[in-house]
Amino acid sequence: MSGQELLALFAHFFSLAIFATGGAIGLASDMHRYVVDEHAYITHTQFVNSIALAQSAPGPNLLFVTVMGWQIAGALGALTTTCAIAAPALILPLVVSRLSGLAQFDRLIAALKRGLGPVAIGLMVASSYLLVRETPGQWKGLLIIAATFLLGLLTRLPPALLIVLAGASGALISW
Amino acid sequence: MRPAQAAAPPGTDLEARPRPRSPWDLFLTFTLIALQSFGGALVIIERTVVHSKRWYDEREFVGIYAISQVLPGPTGIALCVLMGDHFFGIRGAAAALAGFILIPSLIVLGIAAVFEQFVHVPWVQGALQGMGAASIGIVLLLAWRLSRTLYGNRIGVVVAALSFVAVALGHWPVGTVVLSIGVGSVWLAWRRGGPSSGGPSSGSPVRNSGPSAPGGA
Numbered sequence: 189m190s191g192q193e194l195l196a197l198f199a200h201f202f203s204l205a206i207f208a209t210g211g212a213i214g215l216a217s218d219m220h221r222y223v224v225d226e227h228a229y230i231t232h233t234q235f236v237n238s239i240a241l242a243q244s245a246p247g248p249n250l251l252f253v254t255v256m257g258w259q260i261a262g263a264l265g266a267l268t269t270t271c272a273i274a275a276p277a278l279i280l281p282l283v284v285s286r287l288s289g290l291a292q293f294d295r296l297i298a299a300l301k302r303g304l305g306p307v308a309i310g311l312m313v314a315s316s317y318l319l320v321r322e323t324p325g326q327w328k329g330l331l332i333i334a335a336t337f338l339l340g341l342l343t344r345l346p347p348a349l350l351i352v353l354a355g356a357s358g359a360l361i362s363w
Numbered sequence: 364m365r366p367a368q369a370a371a372p373p374g375t376d377l378e379a380r381p382r383p384r385s386p387w388d389l390f391l392t393f394t395l396i397a398l399q400s401f402g403g404a405l406v407i408i409e410r411t412v413v414h415s416k417r418w419y420d421e422r423e424f425v426g427i428y429a430i431s432q433v434l435p436g437p438t439g440i441a442l443c444v445l446m447g448d449h450f451f452g453i454r455g456a457a458a459a460l461a462g463f464i465l466i467p468s469l470i471v472l473g474i475a476a477v478f479e480q481f482v483h484v485p486w487v488q489g490a491l492q493g494m495g496a497a498s499i500g501i502v503l504l505l506a507w508r509l510s511r512t513l514y515g516n517r518i519g520v521v522v523a524a525l526s527f528v529a530v531a532l533g534h535w536p537v538g539t540v541v542l543s544i545g546v547g548s549v550w551l552a553w554r555r556g557g558p559s560s561g562g563p564s565s566g567s568p569v570r571n572s573g574p575s576a577p578g579g580a
Binding site: 207208218242284320341362 | 457519559
């Protein structure tokens with residue numbers, strides 16, 4: 189991957205992080221369009237694997253971005269995507285110290301939260317829609333998705349455990 | 364969430380609140396937080412900085428969490444930066460952020476490298492397929508839980524639906540969605556808010572995520 193492409197990748201993830209409202213997974217659908225559909229840096233399977241590995245390993249889930257970068261361009265790629273996602277937040281202290289002087293700061297944050305919350309939810313649903321829609325046609329994948337969803341909904345089993353269990357079943361069955 | 368230790372009313376505590384000793388202390392604390400987070404770091408962050416370290420009381424944490432959600436950056440990253448900065452300025456922000464992602468990212472990359480080494484072994488491929496499908500189920504679960512919080516909020520439902528359609532079907536970039544639908548939605552919320560509207564101080568900050576919620580950070 190050329191330096192120019194890395195720079196463009198950085199710029200794209202950086203701009204996504206600026207507009208992130210809620211968690212990083214809400215950005216997955218936009219990221220997928222960039223790294224899988226438009227540039228074909230990685231396959232859809234690799235994209236999903238990066239989410240699965242980050243969710244099952246210790247550490248914040250947003251590290252799927254790190255795994256994705258690593259799959260795209262090795263260590264340099266991992267550094268690129270991770271820094272791009274983390275960097276915009278570094279201006280926060282400055283923003284907050286400026287804004288918090290405002291008489292209506294609390295009202296502003298409340299309005300932002302109430303206004304952007306539903307947008308974040310729409311983004312999350314878009315990410316899950318993309319992931320489910322692109323599940324490789326086999327019914328086994330859909331069955332595991334459904335089983336995980338229901339187990340997560342009905343029991344208090346931690347997500348990482350569900351993923352490890354699904355990994356074990358996936359290793360045993362023939363696909 | 365865990366109300367057990369939050370009984371003392373906020374603001375009545377006259378003793379000096381404990382604080383991290385150094386940026387290094389912040390780094391270690393956030394490394395430990397991250398390493399305990401198998402899916403959903405926010406619950407662990409709250410438990411650590413509010414209940415065990417007592418660097419923040421519940422109300423302060425709710426405020427800082429709300430800011431982290433809405434201002435730039437994914438929520439988990441923003442929380443680290445704001446908390447680190449609060450204690451040690453930019454050095455603290457860098458220390459907390461590095462603690463949160465440095466060692467965990469080395470671990471997850473190590474795991475990814477091992478998988479890649481054996482990716483041609485059929486059962487390893489099968490395991491990855493299974494894990495991938497399960498992680499989709501987890502993302503779906505989070506989306507479901509978040510969507511249920513919109514119950515009874517008609518404007519919210521419309522905004523969420525529009526955002527979904529714009530990104531998933533219209534292929535709009537996230538930035539465009541936030542600057543159009545998001546700005547409109549915030550404007551409506553601001554108008555409904557009224558000048559006397561209270562701050563972001565109600566309820567548990569991470570109630571939408573729940574203890575087993577993934578994807579939150």
